[in-house]
Structure formats: structure tokens, C-alpha cells
Amino acid sequence: MGLLQDKTIIVTGAGRGVGKYIALMAAAEGANVVVNDLGAGVSDQKADTGPAEEVASEIRAAGGRAIADTHSVADWDQAHAIVENALDNFGQLDGIVNNAGLLRDGIFHKMTKEDWENVISVHLNGSFFVSRAAAAHFKMRATGSIVHMTSTSGLVGNLGQANYAAAKMGIAGLSRSISIDMARFGVRSNCVAPWAFTRMTGSIPEDNPLYQERVAMLDKLSHGQKVAPLAVALLADSANGITGQIFGARANELYCFSQPRPVHTAHESTGWTAQAIAETAFPQMQRSMTPADTSPSYFNWNPV
Template sequence: MTIDFSGQVAIVTGAGGGLGRAHALALAARGVHVVVNDPGETVHGTAADDAPAVRVVADIIASGGSAIADHADVTDPPQVDAMVEKAVDRWGRVDILINNAGILRDASFRKATVEDFRKVLDVHLMGTVHCTKAVWEHMIDRGYGRILMTTSGSGIYGNFGQANYGAAKSALIGLMNVLAIEGEPKGIRVNALAPLAATRMTEAVFAPEALEEMRPEAITPGALFLVSPDAPNKTIIGAGGGVFAVSTMRESRGHFLPPDLRTPEGIAEHWEKISDPHTASETDSMTAQLHHYLGLAAETEC
């Protein structure tokens, strides 16, 4: 089976290098018209250079693809709106949004500044909100859309020295969860990719012998799958070195405590049942979680 993207239009943010570049090239190779967005900032979110996005567009066109460069700063809503308008004016639609733009300002929590926290959250979280908001009504009107969040193992599991980055990436999972529910009836599917790749943001982490195996191109198939016509919804794929996995949030079945045991001591006494990992299950919304809790209470009180 070949996944058909031909004629679709995609916006890929942070596409001047690394993962974004790999995503843009792969989409273009499958017939997608691509807006290559990148303001050309450093990995720390400073300075600006139009060249990275222009180079990627040149590579796509040289290979027979279709693309335009855009230099919008994702933290600036008017610039983001103009980017989406540019895509619609050029090709009449936006089918795919890959939110990939990001920066790093790593430091242990005690050394990290509040300014660094705000900047990282502004780019990763609010930048994603701005871009998604800009395409949301358009996708609703067309009855179709595929949106990809770029999260991270730092946000799912934690990583020393990345409190700001981890907080932003975890927030994107919460955003995905809600938008996947709201978008599904409108034909919009929202997923997340948790990449582990050797890029300029992570190259210092990997040993030299691992750099080739962890290249961005090994992750991009996961991104394309998650924005394909038959993509799942509300799914997190972890990817790196040719390995693909699904990350999920799970909860133990839970244990009902009657009023007289609803104390810290009662929780401690029944902790083995409350935390039993063998009863873990997934829930697809907070509403489903509420119904489960009420069901357990009713079941126990009967």
C-alpha cells in the first residue's frame, strides 16, 4: 500500500534544518506543496537568517518538487496568519501542519532564569498554538486536516537540565489530547511525534558513532504516517534510530475508599490496591475518567 499525499499542501515550521528539513523534503518527494518556515534563528532563539529556509526550498525545487520559503516567527500571531494566507493564496488550501519549530535554553532548574522559561514556552507551546489556531478554522471549513505536535521524551519522562523544555513539550501533549477530541468530528486528526535524533539541538548528546544512526531522516517516516489521510488520532509516536514506539498515558484501575477511610492514612493502608500496575488501563478523555470513577463508587457501594 502506498500512502498518497499528492496535491496536498503542508506547512512545516522550523524546516530550515534538522527534523523540519527532513519532513519537508520527504513530503515534497511525495507530491506535497510545502511551505518551508524558518526565521533562521540560532538553536537558542537569537539572531535571524533567511538562508536556511531558502536553501531547503531550492533543494525541493531542484528535485522537481513544489515549495515556498517563509520566515514567520511562530511567536508572532500576525506573521503566522500571513504565512497561512500565503499558502492558501498560492495553493488554495492547507491540509497538513507540522509544528516543529523549537529552541533550547538548557540549565538545571536552580540556574535557569524565568526569562529562559518564558522564551522556551513561548516558542514551543505558544508558537504551536499560534500556528494551529491559524489553520484551525480553515481545516474545519474544508472538513479535513492533519496536525502534528513535536513533543519529546523530556516532556514525557523528564531529563536533567531541561525543566523549561520538558514543561513545554509536556504541555503540547495536553494540547494534542484536547484538540484531537475537538477536531475529530470536523475531520481533523491531531497527533504527536517524540523524536530522538541527532540535530543541532541534540548533537552534543550523542557519541560520534551514534550520529549517523540517529539522523533525522530515520524519524521522518513516523511524522508522515501521523499526518497521512488514514492517520490515527491522539497518538504519540516515539522515534529514533529506526525504532518506532507508541507512548501512552495510563492509570491504575483505582480503588474506592468509603468516607471514613478518605484520609492520608487510609490511602497509605490501601496503597497496594490503589497503585496496582497490573490493573492499569487507558482512558480517552477526562469525561471517560469521571464515568469510570463514578462506576467504581457505585460498584463498591452496592
């Protein structure tokens, strides 16, 4: 018996990279897998049935059960069609990995409206649309596990990724909200921050030395294989009780991330004036403030 024996799992963006390895491992653990991937290009959202079908065929060739699905997660109706596809083919749905994504990096003062909207649309809207499409089914069966891909680009910060950081922090909030709202129906929701060298990380602009170093290190870490066990473990019933959390997988290291909580309180019995805040509260709080650093300040060693 596999960890996901006879469960049905949707993995979005599973034609390549991290999602592909999650789909392969979910199938190897006994799941029926809906391999969703629009087959998007690096710089466009044009459809290509190739990547999803290749991964689904690979699963079937190994004796597993999988179908390819090429709907876009970024569209409300198509997201519902992905869930319908799972139900029509396998009769039930037990888990979702919201993994589909893209990058449109750019320094903030030059970021275009289109680059902002594309990234928010696929990552944040897509994660909401697919999760929401499954909510009634999960509620009816009083079960369900959702795994969302977040990123330290949002959780910590990174240069030139305002659109991506906003989407990935939004996904952390979305996951937390689902975990709270759906707990009464036995539905769990968690985030994973992955590290892997994929087509996506390969598209990070190379004119920034910080990124050149980071991408070179990612290439040594993993191409997605090291992220799959964490996603599969979160989908499994053995993770019951684990919800609303943010984890990370980087080569052979796993992380559990903190989430924002008040770390300092300042009280003024007569109420705060702006001047008193500047003169008293801010200096007091200085030692509790978060430094203006970025993700590579924390993840700068080669753990392989």
C-alpha cells in the same frame, strides 16, 4: 501519485534538522510545501532567511513545489501569516508539522525566567498559534492533519529540561485536545517523539556524562531522515482514523506510547483522612507508582 499528492503542508522549523527532512520527503511525495524557519541562532531568536530559502530551493531544484517562510511561530500574528502564506500561494492547506524548536537547558534551581519563557513560547505557544491559525480553514474543508513534535524529555523525563519537558508535555495535551475538539470536522492531530542528531541536540550541555553518552548515540542514529517517514505517513489520508496518538521514531524503530490512565483505585467508604492516605492508600499504591527514572533508562541501546 505520491502519498501527499497536491496537498499543501506547512513544516515549521524546516530549515534544518528533523523539519528539513520532513519537508524534503513531503515534497517528494507530491506536496506543495511551506518551508517555515525563522533561521534562529543557537542562543537567540534573530531572523535569518537563509535556512528556509535553502530548503525551498532544494525542493524546487528537484522538481517539487515549495516556498520559504521566515515568520516566527512564537507570535500570534506571524503564525497566522504562515497560514496565509500557504493559502495565498497554494489556495488550500491540508497539513501542518509543528516542528520549530529550541533548547535552553539548565538545572531547575538555576533556570531563568527568560529560558522558561523562550522555550514555552516557541514550542507550546508556537504549536498552538499555528494550529489555531489553520483551524477555521480545516473546519471549512472538513479535513486536516496536524503532527506535533513532542519528546521523551517530557513524556518520560530528563535532567535539566524543566522548561522543555513542560512544553513537550503541554504539546501532548494540546494535540490530544485538538484531536477531541476537531474530530467532528475530520481533523486529526498526533504527536511524534523524534530521535536525531541535530544542531539542537548538539547544544545540550556537555558537562553531564549522561548527556554526553546520549548525544554520542544520537549522532549514530539519524540526522532526521529516520523521523520523516512517520510524519509523512501521519499527514497522509491513509492514516485516516489515527488521531490523538503519540508515536516515536528512533533509527529503524517506531514506537506507540501509552498515555496516562488510572492504574490503581483505592476506596474508603467513610472518606479518606490524610493519615489514612499515608498509612493505607500510599503503601497500597506503591507498586503502581512511576519510578523516578529518565528517558535514557528506556532508550539506552544502539539500534543501528
